[in-house]
Amino acid sequence: MENTQNAPVTEKKKISLSGIQPTGVMTLGNYIGAVRNWVKFQQEYDCIYMIANLHALTVRQDPAALKKSTIAAYALMLACGVDPERSIAFVQSQVPYHTELTWILNCYTQFGEMSRMTQFKDKSAKHADNINVGLFSYPVLMATDILLYQSDVVPVGDDQKQHLEVTRDIAERFNGIYGNVFTVPEAYIPPSGARIMSLVDPTKKMSKSDENPNAFVAVLDDKDTVIRKFKRAVTDSEAEIVYREGKDGINNLLTIYSAVTGKTIAEVEAEFAGKGYGDFKLAVGETVADHLRPAREKFNEYMADKAFLENAMRSGAERAAYIARKTMSKVNKKVGII
Numbered sequence: 001m002e003n004t005q006n007a008p009v010t011e012k013k014k015i016s017l018s019g020i021q022p023t024g025v026m027t028l029g030n031y032i033g034a035v036r037n038w039v040k041f042q043q044e045y046d047c048i049y050m051i052a053n054l055h056a057l058t059v060r061q062d063p064a065a066l067k068k069s070t071i072a073a074y075a076l077m078l079a080c081g082v083d084p085e086r087s088i089a090f091v092q093s094q095v096p097y098h099t100e101l102t103w104i105l106n107c108y109t110q111f112g113e114m115s116r117m118t119q120f121k122d123k124s125a126k127h128a129d130n131i132n133v134g135l136f137s138y139p140v141l142m143a144t145d146i147l148l149y150q151s152d153v154v155p156v157g158d159d160q161k162q163h164l165e166v167t168r169d170i171a172e173r174f175n176g177i178y179g180n181v182f183t184v185p186e187a188y189i190p191p192s193g194a195r196i197m198s199l200v201d202p203t204k205k206m207s208k209s210d211e212n213p214n215a216f217v218a219v220l221d222d223k224d225t226v227i228r229k230f231k232r233a234v235t236d237s238e239a240e241i242v243y244r245e246g247k248d249g250i251n252n253l254l255t256i257y258s259a260v261t262g263k264t265i266a267e268v269e270a271e272f273a274g275k276g277y278g279d280f281k282l283a284v285g286e287t288v289a290d291h292l293r294p295a296r297e298k299f300n301e302y303m304a305d306k307a308f309l310e311n312a313m314r315s316g317a318e319r320a321a322y323i324a325r326k327t328m329s330k331v332n333k334k335v336g337i338i
């Protein structure tokens with residue numbers, strides 16, 4: 001038997017990859033459901049995080065605004081705690097292998113399986129005047145993002161589960177034909193707090209594209225705004241702060257408070273037993289605002305330092321490209337592309 005007692009730790013860490021679109025604002029839902037885990041994952045995995053600006057093109061964008069929001073999203077990702085030295089943090093379009101591999105994987109993806117994607121159906125209904133082929137093939141670009149880096153684990157919100165399943169299908173299909181080219185990734189859906197609901201209609205997911213800005217809290221909202229939105233949060237006509245079927249509004253506030261404080265739902269129920277909804281909403285609002293403040297401050301710092309951001313983006317893209325290039329040349333070789 002090998003003596004491993006004093007051997008250096010050479011075991012390779014697993015790779016975790018995730019991405020977020022740069023459009024709109026990052027909501028508390030995105031933060032609790034996804035980005036917060038990205039930060040935690042840095043301890044356990046080799047992490048790769050990406051601003052998915054190519055995905056954003058599936059909906060018509062104003063060019064100047066897209067460019068600006070891509071940089072802002074990158075800065076916010078770092079402000080939330082993604083460390084650009086420890087992890088690879090980059091902008092999708094700065095690594096051209098994403099578009100290159102997407103074309104190839106398009107040819108290994110079936111029309112039928114893309115037609116079944118619920119997000120495609122939802123978005124087609126919402127943008128009936130622009131149901132473009134990119135929107136249809138969106139999950140293939142996402143599969144590319146994941147497979148290019150031989151990712152093991154992909155932390156995502158609940159709504160991306162179906163896209164992860166299709167990614168696995170594509171990887172398995174490709175591997176079935178050509179041998180082991182891609183690592184087949186696992187989705188990581190956080191156990192609690194994956195689904196933060198709208199503050200206006202707590203039966204709906206909190207969404208940045210909600211027309212009513214009171215429906216979501218943005219990570220960059222200031223303290224007064226956060227508190228105001230929680231004060232207005234829709235609850236019910238009872239007066240009991242307990243997690244129970246049918247109490248969607250209160251359940252949501254309990255989930256948020258629990259996610260932000262790390263306390264269990266039972267502990268939070270005990271903390272607010274006998275208190276009124278008004279007190280509870282204020283407490284949630286203040287706690288969330290305090291929790292988000294450091295990210296907001298860091299964001300402002302980074303946005304004022306363009307040289308830092310440009311450098312981080314360039315070095316992130318170079319490190320990403322180094323890995324992506326290897327997968328790409330393997331794929332090209334397998335399928336016979338010169």
Ligand code: TRP
Binds near residue numbers: 017018019155160
């Ligand atoms: N489609 C994801 C979303 O809208 C964003 C995304 C793009 C992504 N590429 C990814 C997430 C790769 C995980 C892995 O949330």
